[in-house]
Amino acid sequence: MDIDAFVTAHRPVWDRLEYLVKHRSSLTGEEVDELVDLYQRVSTHLSIVRSSSTDAMLAGRLSALVARARSAVTGAHTPAWRELVRFLTVTFPVVAYRARWWWLVTSVAFFAVSWIFGAWVAANPDVQAAIATPEQITQLVEEDFADYYSEHPAASFAGQVWINNAWVSLQVIVYAIFLGLPIPWVLWQNAANVGVSGGLMASRDKLDIFFGLITPHGLLELTAVLLAAAVGMRLGWTVIDPGHRRRAEVLAEQGRAVMAVALGLIAVLFISGLIEAFVTPSGLPTAVRIGIGVLAEAVFLAYVIIYGRRAVHQKETGDLERAPDVAPSA
Structure with a gap:
């Protein structure tokens, strides 16, 4: 897999997901739906990177982004x-x-x-x-x-x-x-x-x-x-x-x-x-x-x-x- 082409093609999706995660407390209904959809898509991207690339930095970035998106979607528990x-x-x-x-x-x-x-x-x-x-x-x-x-x-x-x-x-x-x-x-x-x-x-x-x-x-x-x-x-x-x-x-x-x-x-x-x-x-x-x-x-x-x-x-x-x-x- 051409990792550079992969990053170029999907970076706008990752940036958009990161934006939605940062502003999750003020999202509209449509943006919440978009957040869920992008979370699923970026999870797939992470699976592809892990199975087809040795780029540890890219895998780490996507792992962190998916984890944050999962917390936003599922509602992470606030520590007591x-x-x-x-x-x-x-x-x-x-x-x-x-x-x-x-x-x-x-x-x-x-x-x-x-x-x-x-x-x-x-x-x-x-x-x-x-x-x-x-x-x-x-x-x-x-x-x-x-x-x-x-x-x-x-x-x-x-x-x-x-x-x-x-x-x-x-x-x-x-x-x-x-x-x-x-x-x-x-x-x-x-x-x-x-x-x-x-x-x-x-x-x-x-x-x-x-x-x-x-x-x-x-x-x-x-x-x-x-x-x-x-x-x-x-x-x-x-x-x-x-x-x-x-x-x-x-x-x-x-x-x-x-x-x-x-x-x-x-x-x-x-x-x-x-x-x-x-x-x-x-x-x-x-x-x-x-x-x-x-x-x-x-x-x-x-x-x-x-x-x-x-x-x-x-x-x-x-x-x-x-x-x-x-x-x-x-």
């Missing part, structure tokens, strides 16, 4: 470690970062409501009396509030807190199915509870104990729950205003991204649970316990900002690398 790295450095932080304004407004509203409720309860004895008797308030302020964090073994308490907070976050995200409308009500109830507890503690001049116990774990915990609420409401708004794209396509994309946030928050809330179980009730000085909570919060926010901003600049959305609703089909 690569999926995990992408999730940690792209998927989770970019979805959180893209929801940053929803997240910020939600957080400001939550803490404003908590502060208003707290001030109202602390300044009105009649409101306090409607909540509980003076003896019950004294019991809460002097013993129950602090005992809550130390009455159970730390390990089991951490697990209980983690499961509870993860479940609350998942519920908030699921409410996006209802356009996110129940989410503000859930946040209102939680903000009111925080405000009432703080107001009762303030009424007995125990705010130092309140913030000393709630701040170490509460910063990260509330940040995670508020992020879940923000992405849930953002997903609900997508149904109302999908922009210039098809509503079903945007909803599918945002839905997958939001579920990624739900998975990421499980890890964040696990850390918060550990702090609540092992740091909050510990004998460490209050300043040290609060410092640990502030550090955990700062690390988490820096992680979201740094990796999220970088992913946004790379045009990432947090969706799957090859989303099923945009995958090429014949």
